[in-house]
Amino acid sequence: MSEAMKTVGEVLVDLLEANEVEVVFGIPGVHTVELYRGLSASKIRHVTPRHEQGAGFMADGYARVSGKPGVALVITGPGLTNTITAMAQARQDSIPMLVISGVNRRSSLGHGRGLLHELPDQQGMIKTLALYSHTLLNPTDLASVVDRAFAILGSGRPGPVHIEIPTDVMSAPIPTPVLRKAGATRPRADAETLQKAAILCGDASRPVIICGGGAITAEAEIRELAERIGAPVVTTVNARGMLAGHPLRVPASPSLDAVRALVSDADLVIALGTEMGQTDYDMYANGGFPILGNLIRTDIDAAQLARGPHAALSILSGAKTATAGILAFLTANSPNRGKERAAAARKAVLAELTPKIRTEIGIIDAIYKALPECTIVGDSTQAIYAGNLYCDAPRAKSWFNSATGFGALGYAPPASVGAAVADPDRPVICLVGDGGIQFSLAEIGSARDVGAKVIFLVWNNDGYQEIENFMVEADITPEGVKPSAPDFLLAAGAYGVPAMRLEKIDGLAAALVEAAGRDGPSLIEIHQTRTSGATV
Template identity: 35%
Template structure:
């Protein structure tokens, strides 16, 4: 049957498995809203398009399905470009659908006009395209959804002219199976090379990134059979059990990890960019052969040594085959005592660099359910926690790595909580970054989400102040007058508490998981028993 194209798009998304859309309606995109309820889609009203984008991001990370957002022409799109950039950095499948003006070349002064909004969005996503017919809109939606499944997932932007959204359009085509896998077939030769390399090495070291989270159970077994030490990037936390005797923790950015890597005679990297935000130094520090497995050819084009070997493929399929080919190996040069000593030293350094945070991390970790999903902001609390807090399972701590935007935690946690009703979700933010998106408390209250929001309030941009001092710059513009956060939360209709001790904090978080609305938990600078 014919419907306006805007309505057809919502029906098509529902047909393709989309059940939740985040966004804000406006006069330019109202036709997208014509079909939402009829299609059976839940719409989450954000307070700002940036919030809608982060909600879609958080939803995608929690559900494994694409996060979808509807925004208007011009400022609606520019407002969501920050979340798009974050999703690009962190490989998150987000589809943004916006309206656009019918033409911009011959007319000036139109509402929400930009010179080239499609090109602007293209700077922060995988691709940005304009559909000039219903068939093009349908094809681009299917293309985006197929690429989310078959390639490294990154955000896409589709814009549709306003008049086209309101025009009658024939029904979208039925879903077809493309048969595309997107990944190279398992390379038996690569499996053999990796197996032989691990078997021959005396001090093999494995680096696990976010791309290794699928099939995480194989890696502790490989470490045992090969006698390999393992270090995770922040995105790979939870793949290895925190108490594994050969696990170095999420300590790759520690300067001392360079010394550990220099002692390895083989480095195997699985599913990691080895980017600046993974290392915080110019080079990894290895002086031995390296094998890298990744699904992204771009990552494999950056060999740092002549004997580095790059393997394009599905990390899980390859490493599962490697596990099957490995026999138990005799004890190697890595000793659990040296691993434990390294981890203890790294923890002590983290505690000394940003005092007072480690005890709070320990207290929270002791009481949170294992399936708690955590969303953190750019804050000193998260910087310490990502290193010292061993996660019980992978893919349950999400942080705005790479693009590094403030204001991520609260709206992303809302999206995560929507994706996992009845399961615990926690947001962690600093006092300054929280104010980038605090208006999304209204959305969380409307939804009745039992969401604890841990607010680390040190009354300043402490990380920037510390950086200025380290650079011998007199601290400037790092202190801002904060509101009464508890009163502000209550004004939105949320609960609020200011725990006076770690024991009080533990109980407050557990109570917040059972509440009928979000709870702001302000701690400053750190409670003590």
């Protein structure tokens, strides 16, 4: 083989490097070893989870913190099917993820000959979920396929993208292509539309801004717009931490009556980078979110704008570009009582919540007070549900979880590892229930392997307490909600990870500071009833 020729696997690594990939998460197998041929000589770091679902969730957590696509490398068959849950979470939360899988040799595809890890139609299965899925039948198409994958990841609404490579293609020699980063083209609104939006903003006397996860890159522009028109800024779960400490912030769920009242009273609502989906806007499924008579809605996805709710003005654009464009046409400030309205909404939200939920929010506040630079990565557990209702996070990207969108259990432990890999100097708090952590308990070992500064904060309520409560409220005899749990301190110790169980919640701050001082992971258990002060 001449110097100008490399295998598909080796060129794939080169193309990933050209697209600024620094980390891949995966478990090697006989169906992917040829994709690893060039990896050790590259600058790309490989992180090994304990399960392919963990690879996908690690890629998700990495993407949310780094702002770059997370990359998972998995085998055909069970490797890919294990990754599907993570891909679905990424699809629902608009997280950029590239999944590269193997598939059996080209001559076997569609024949059902009983090969190892064979599926009837692997790509057909993934196409229902991924934004784009391609089977690399022609080895020389590799560069254009990778280019298209990264262009999709960087251009429209993010989500999972999939490339599968047959085992006989992986080792095929191909000429080394030109290595360059894929281009990305985002939609940009026309000047006439932006000018209309600016006029509506200037005429409003009681405006409100609602921000979703797609707005976090536009924080500076949104702050300026909010200040100029006096608009309270409501942040959904994936936008929490935006405008931290600002008097116009309302870090509360649109599912709450107090936030709905604020929005209902507005004469203009500006929705930026939010799908306006049920898990943020109607988590109690009571249909109480108000019909908005004067809505400006900005989204990067035309299909999402068409799904509703109906907007008086729809803007097909990223939030940053749209907000900057509106500001350029905004001729004057519109002073009003925006700060007072925001303060009243924050006060009303807290008054609306139960004492138990306020206690859990207080614990989250205590975490941020003890470790102001930390990132809290959450699972579907009661303390996270409380924070999703109200959490005054200290910065954008410092609060995210799987309790919105797809709602997967077991997300937080591997996603926390991915977050820590993306930003190794910042402690990561993995806030997870005793039920959820058992979906991915072994990822404690992955955290130890990579020296991730993850503090596994286990919220133990002896089972699936949220579901048990729901069954009781529905007059259903609870069944299946009390799975046994291991001794989490012993489980952590088995991986060589320091662990402790809190007796009193007022000892949490000291425990967190001590754990954050270590180089690798730690585990702290809070028991909802046995840890004094954890609940009311």
